[in-house]
Amino acid sequence: MPDQLLFAAEVTLNGLMAGVLYALVALGFVLIYKASGIFNYAQGVMALFAALTLVGIMDGQVPFSHLINAIFGTEVHHFGWHVPAVAAILLTIVVMVVLAWAVNRFIFRHLVNQEPIILFMATIGLAYFLEGFGDLMWGSDIKKLDVGLPQGINLWIDETTYNAFGYGFFIDNLDIVATVIAALLVIGLVIFSQYTKQGRALRAVADDHQAALSVGISLNFIWVLVWSVAGFVALVAGIMWGAKSGVQFSLSLIALKALPVLMLGGFTSIPGAIVGGLIIGVGEKLFEFLIGPLVGGATENWFAYVLALLFLVFRPQGLFGEKIIERV
């Protein structure tokens, strides 16, 4: 096999893996948009907040310690214990459920029947609030996230491909784990929405709010539920991205990676988020590999949006989005 072809194959595989990570972020957007029509600008910050909370709980960090110390003149920073990763993840899920309840109770319950742009603006406010709240609660320092996920080159793939082609492929163990988790997450979401009472209620609300209300489905409950599920997805995304770079405030910017995925896959489709993520991941990596050197490199950020816009020209609703037909 020619070297360039081998390199392209390696780049493609890594693009698929990167695409899965983008899709993990995009999933959270899709869940909320599908159920409530809200484009949640705060999804990236939710991933940051979830990861911060997870590390804080694991390390036994005292929440709001800087504030407490400043007011009371104390010097408390840590409880002195270390919480195992699984227990910390469960506790973080509880925090994200409480956050989901609070978001609906204090923001969106007061904005029922408002224009979509108002709801969108509310999520921008939520993003800024949550970022500051996370800072106040857990501090701004960069935190190492260690939940036991493997990281670094997968030696089996490296050796197998080397024996087969004379060139060992690099695939990061963390990316493989992310792919497996994303697959499990999607299967779990499909089972939840197809085979559980709450899931069916959620689909009913997504199809028609008023019809769902008329058959006794509580919109409040469903919205708390969907924000909780989006919070859980944000936690998964936060863990994966946080393991790569440490948990820090730039984690909120991963939302930028999800936007072209949403444009391409559609805002209302879970399979669309996955397929969109894969197309963007492979597309941007291959473009950088093939064309990047000719134009000075660093093409990935803008190419992802160009690719998404090209799709929009032919399918404005995205690959899997619902076609909007309005009667006049």
Next chain:
Amino acid sequence: MILRLAALALAGAVAAGPALADLTFPSLSYRTGPYAANGIPFADGYADYFTLINERDGGIGGEMINMIECETGYNTEKGVECYESTKGQGSLIYQPLSTGITYQLIPKVSADGIPMHSMGYGRTSAANGKVFEWVFNYPANYWDGASIAVKHLLEINGGDLSGKKIALVYHNSAYGKEPIRTLEELAKKHGYELSLLPVDHPGQEQKSQWLQIRRDRPDYVLMWGWGVMNQVAIQEAANIRYPMENFIGIWWSGSENDVLPVGEGANGYKALNMHLPGADFPIYEDLKTYVYDTGMAAGAGDQAGTVLYNRGLYAAMLAVEAAKKAQEIHGTSAITPAMMRDGMEALVIDAALMESLGIPNFGPEFEVSCDNHGGSGLGIVQQWDAAAGTWTQITDYIASDREVLDPLIAEDSMAYADENGVDMRCE
């Protein structure tokens, strides 16, 4: 009631404003946003040094320091707003800790007559004092950094880099692109092959760049990064098992924040520095006595001894020494920004001075002059010891290659002078 409220408001305004005789040092800091983790230790070190001078020495020449902090969020527009809102308060010197803000402020400080010090960042050719009257970038700039890195590589390769491959992984911004020209010129001189790998902001995804490094196998990788780009790059280097001792970052890619998240994988990573790391200096005893133990430490008080905290201390120390020099030159303690500029231009930092300040050998010795606003251009190489969790100085201060850099600085600054109609000084 209204009268009482008005009296309270007036009292508050008087208390909040600076006393007229104070020396005002604005701190354009960033304690929020994606780069807060780096902005906080610098801002804390900067503030703590001024607090120390006030508490221990009673200010500078009897004048208390009034530090006014303004949050920029590492955002250029906010940085300019901070400048505009603080310049009227008698601000003596600006140190914006951002290349983007520095570029925006160069014409403003030149017009307003307020000196700006971009220590190890900003516009490199501002080292030419003949063109940039109000801008200083001592003790070293980006081009010095590029040259120091190459000199270190020459040293460990027996003085010969011909045929070697060096890759530059850089933030795809004005900051990250700064060393390219210098590295290209040095490549012509030393015969190494340079490849360029830009990383788009913020740098969370660098798989393409590191796959290319894995394919091309450069002998050395240099990095001009900031924020999350640093941690991801070091993690990716560890993932592809790139030898860490061959990976060298500029001084903005060499703090604890950059290596701690990577854990053991970052062991052996090198970075340049313009001052020494660690807290093993007599000044820390004074800081403990006058600042930490009295509850006057800035921020959470948990940054002492980190690389960026030391850099904040160093930046404040250079500002204080320049103010002392200005007072000495003009024979008055109540100096103006123009006098401060004179003090900066006459600044001499030598071993005896650093010893007396409780920071022996902390930074390079250097002199500033009318035509040289860039100092001596010296830097060290430090290496990360993951087990100990410390940076270790592994070289003495290395001098940059003036033969290559001086013509580049002259060329770039003269182009600026032509574009902006600047009259030459120091003739």
